[in-house]
Amino acid sequence: MSARFIRPTRVDAAFNAVVGFSTRIGLPLAGSRVLAVRGRSSGEWRTTPVNPLRVGGAEYLVAPRGHAQWVRNIRVSGGGELRAGRRAVAFRAVEVADVDKPPILRAYLKAWAWEVGRFFEGVDANSPDERLAEIAPGFPVFRIERVGS
Numbered sequence: 001m002s003a004r005f006i007r008p009t010r011v012d013a014a015f016n017a018v019v020g021f022s023t024r025i026g027l028p029l030a031g032s033r034v035l036a037v038r039g040r041s042s043g044e045w046r047t048t049p050v051n052p053l054r055v056g057g058a059e060y061l062v063a064p065r066g067h068a069q070w071v072r073n074i075r076v077s078g079g080g081e082l083r084a085g086r087r088a089v090a091f092r093a094v095e096v097a098d099v100d101k102p103p104i105l106r107a108y109l110k111a112w113a114w115e116v117g118r119f120f121e122g123v124d125a126n127s128p129d130e131r132l133a134e135i136a137p138g139f140p141v142f143r144i145e146r147v148g149s
Contacts, residue, residue, distance in 0.1 A: 004066035004138035006119055019049040026085025030115075035061065036088070037073040037080035046073060051115070052082060052144065055107045060096070062108045063140040064116040071140045079147070093142040101141050102132035 008016065023034050035050040048070050053060045063071045074080060079092040096104065109117065109125035117124065123135055 005068060006065040008065070016049050020047065023049055023084050028084045033082040033084050035070055035080060036083055037070055038077045040073045040076035046070065047083075050082075051108075051112050053104070053108050053111055055104055059144040059146075060104055060108075061093070061142045061144060062104065064108075064112075064119040066119075066138050067140060074142060082144070090147040092145040092147060094145060096141040096143055098136040099133070101136040101139065102129045104141050105132050105136065105139060 019029050019032050020034055022029055023032050031052065032049050033052055034047050036045050036047045038044070039046050046069065048068075050061055050070075053062060061074075074093050075095065079090065081088045081090050083089075105123075106125050106127075106129075109120065109123070113120075113124060120135070120139075123131055
């Protein structure tokens, strides 16, 4: 079985461009950030808008589309930066085990379902823990550990 990934549509690409631009100029949409991660082959910075999430005092990044390029890059690089306007916060990324994802996925859906709920294919914040555990392998999650904070 191949790793789950939902390719962005043209509408998604346009939405991401608007969110990314507004976040880059210092006007993040509902707490969005621009994730910057070094490319696993090129070493060049790659950026994409993301929705950081705080749960139980920890901060997380969830990949609603699945095993996207930023996920593959962060697994190799081990971290990156979260940017908004002129501010960039460096972090280390620790991948969360599937068994630990259900409460994070539930919180993510409560906060961001209006934007990313369609990628969860019928699962929502009210779904049982068993269902969230079932889908967990298709949704990479990383705990963010800020560097120098």
